[in-house]
Amino acid sequence: MRIIPTRAWAATALFTAFAILPFLADALDDSYLVVIATRIIAYAIAALALDLILGYGGLVSFGHAAYLGIGAYSVAILSRAGITDLGLHLAAAIAGAAIFATITGAISLRTKGIYFIMITLAFAQMGYFFFVSLSAYGGDDGVTLAQRSTLFGQPVLESDRALYYTAFALLLGLYLLAVAITRSRFGRVLTGTRENPVRMRAIGFSPFRYQLTAFVISGCMAAVAGVMLANQTNYVSPAFMDWHRSGELVVMVVFGGVGNLLGAVAGATVALLLEEWLSILTEHWPLLFGVILVMVVLYSRDGLSGLFRRRT
Amino acid sequence: MSLLEVRNLRKAYGALKVTDDLDLTVEEGEIHAIIGPNGAGKSTLIAQLSGESLSDGGSVRFADAEMMGMAMHRRVRAGISRSFQITSILPGFTALENVATAVQARTGSSFRFFSPVDQENRLNDQALEALDRVGIADRAFFRAGSLSHGEKRQLELAIALATRPRLLLLDEPLAGTSGQEAERLVEVMHSLRGQVTLVLIEHDMAAVFSLADRVSVLVYGQIIATGPPDIIRADPKVRQAYLGEESAGAGDVAD
Numbered sequence: 191m192r193i194i195p196t197r198a199w200a201a202t203a204l205f206t207a208f209a210i211l212p213f214l215a216d217a218l219d220d221s222y223l224v225v226i227a228t229r230i231i232a233y234a235i236a237a238l239a240l241d242l243i244l245g246y247g248g249l250v251s252f253g254h255a256a257y258l259g260i261g262a263y264s265v266a267i268l269s270r271a272g273i274t275d276l277g278l279h280l281a282a283a284i285a286g287a288a289i290f291a292t293i294t295g296a297i298s299l300r301t302k303g304i305y306f307i308m309i310t311l312a313f314a315q316m317g318y319f320f321f322v323s324l325s326a327y328g329g330d331d332g333v334t335l336a337q338r339s340t341l342f343g344q345p346v347l348e349s350d351r352a353l354y355y356t357a358f359a360l361l362l363g364l365y366l367l368a369v370a371i372t373r374s375r376f377g378r379v380l381t382g383t384r385e386n387p388v389r390m391r392a393i394g395f396s397p398f399r400y401q402l403t404a405f406v407i408s409g410c411m412a413a414v415a416g417v418m419l420a421n422q423t424n425y426v427s428p429a430f431m432d433w434h435r436s437g438e439l440v441v442m443v444v445f446g447g448v449g450n451l452l453g454a455v456a457g458a459t460v461a462l463l464l465e466e467w468l469s470i471l472t473e474h475w476p477l478l479f480g481v482i483l484v485m486v487v488l489y490s491r492d493g494l495s496g497l498f499r500r501r502t
Numbered sequence: 503m504s505l506l507e508v509r510n511l512r513k514a515y516g517a518l519k520v521t522d523d524l525d526l527t528v529e530e531g532e533i534h535a536i537i538g539p540n541g542a543g544k545s546t547l548i549a550q551l552s553g554e555s556l557s558d559g560g561s562v563r564f565a566d567a568e569m570m571g572m573a574m575h576r577r578v579r580a581g582i583s584r585s586f587q588i589t590s591i592l593p594g595f596t597a598l599e600n601v602a603t604a605v606q607a608r609t610g611s612s613f614r615f616f617s618p619v620d621q622e623n624r625l626n627d628q629a630l631e632a633l634d635r636v637g638i639a640d641r642a643f644f645r646a647g648s649l650s651h652g653e654k655r656q657l658e659l660a661i662a663l664a665t666r667p668r669l670l671l672l673d674e675p676l677a678g679t680s681g682q683e684a685e686r687l688v689e690v691m692h693s694l695r696g697q698v699t700l701v702l703i704e705h706d707m708a709a710v711f712s713l714a715d716r717v718s719v720l721v722y723g724q725i726i727a728t729g730p731p732d733i734i735r736a737d738p739k740v741r742q743a744y745l746g747e748e749s750a751g752a753g754d755v756a757d
């Protein structure tokens with residue numbers, strides 16, 4: 191469909207940079223870099239998930255932080271119960287997200303445009319207040335995790351670098367999965383429903399089934415991000431599901447360029463790096479970031495991706 | 503049994519009865535033109551037959567099955583396809599992808615997530631065939647949104663054909679096309695005779711009278727006459743209600 195010829199190159203460059211980053215951190219003797227990068231990768235996964243429905247399905251979910259929360263609380267709740275395996279944490283997160291996405295998606299997709307945005311936001315807020323009321327897990331304050339998830343019973347993820355590479359492998363795998371989905375039969379139908387839902391009906395497709403499936407896939411992917419984020423912060427609270435965070439995910443996707451997947455990864459990366467750097471410069475960094483966002487989006491309707499595309 | 507039997511079909515927008523107890527019978531294999539002044543309710547009728555909009559009452563039987571209450575995408579699968587008066591395509595897709603998507607809808611599941619659809623030769627071959635049929639094969643790899651207005655009309659016909667309909671509803675397919683494009687479209691419609699049953703709404707009287715086996719005249723939501731083109735042309739009721747008011751002399755239109 192709209193495959194940017196340079197996307198494969200840009201993806202190779204970006205993922206190679208991620209792959210060698212820990213060595214760079216060693217060389218610079220800056221171990222904090224790996225910690226930031228793990229956070230970036232977790233958000234990149236969530237932004238990627240959002241772009242799948244926002245960019246390809248035209249579905250602007252303003253409640254995707256809910257899935258970060260579902261992923262994070264899966265870690266907290268299972269760990270408390272003595273289940274520490276990462277695989278099980280991911281499985282629980284994905285199952286929880288699938289259920290939440292199926293129910294809320296089936297309802298939200300009855301609406302369009304601004305109503306869809308508001309109803310996804312409302313469902314995420316319900317999730318937020320549900321966990322606020324969950325006093326066993328600290329309510330508002332959340333809970334600190336005793337340890338990170340384990341792999342094959344071993345606490346290997348206690349090493350920041352191991353956690354980083356685990357997150358990176360997940361990002362890479364999910365990116366390739368998302369690319370495959372967008373190029374598949376399913377992806378074509380999903381994109382078609384964004385292009386012109388009436389035309390899609392008129393050739394025999396009911397958009398709802400495809401939109402809902404995409405919504406669920408996206409939610410499950412974002413929940414994976416929540417699992418990684420919980421491990422990175424060692425701390426889980428309802429703030430993961432805050433509507434600000436849903437908004438940040440939308441900003442990352444738009445900033446990076448909607449509808450080409452790699453833009454979402456780049457958008458999350460640049461947005462969080464800017465946040466790191468700008469917050470050192472000034473406490474008014476959100477303002478500065480806003481200015482940069484507006485400039486990028488004004489200059490190139492395709493966000494950062496557009497800046498790299500050759501002009502024709 | 504006729505392919506399409508519409509009985510007592512009704513639809514009102516507020517107090518305005520747009521489809522007013524309408525009866526219509528379309529025989530398998532015929533080209534059935536529907537003419538009528540602007541605002542007569544022609545597009546609304548197409549919308550009701552295709553399932554795009556709900557009817558207030560009546561019955562639509564297609565191939566012996568009741569269509570009332572059936573969603574548009576199901577009617578497409580039952581064999582009713584359509585074009586829109588205002589061109590409706592997937593503008594960000596290439597022309598080929600537009601048609602391939604229609605082929606995909608009737609061939610196999612679309613819940614396939616891993617293999618690249620653009621490498622499915624069966625979809626692409628059939629799509630190219632349909633593009634060739636309507637005369638825009640050379641535009642296959644152009645973005646549909648970048649095609650000329652006439653080419654978009656041709657593309658929309660190719661999309662509709664690619665669904666392999668038994669009944670094709672065309673809402674003013676020639677509107678806004680150049681002479682050459684219109685000629686090509688009329689040629690394609692001629693070539694469909696005997697293969698697809700055609701309900702054709704069209705203002706171009708030359709095209710209507712050359713193509714149609716039968717013509718129905720729709721005025722204020724009712725069919726006031728149905729018959730072979732010659733009879734319709736001569737019908738005083740029709741001349742008064744429709745042909746007369748369209749141009750100064752009804753004779754011009756009938757030429």
Ligand SMILES: Nc1ncnc2c1ncn2[C@@H]1O[C@H](COP(=O)(O)OP(=O)(O)O)[C@@H](O)[C@H]1O
Pocket residue numbers: 515520538539540541542543544545546547
């Ligand atoms: N969605 C709608 N809401 C209200 N009135 C409508 C709507 N669609 C069509 N109409 C009215 O119904 C009548 C028939 O419209 P239409 O079927 O488009 O006529 P035609 O295709 O014969 O020109 C017109 O008077 C039009 O204004």
Ligand SMILES: [Mg+2]
Pocket residue numbers: 544545546587
């Ligand atoms: Mg009309």
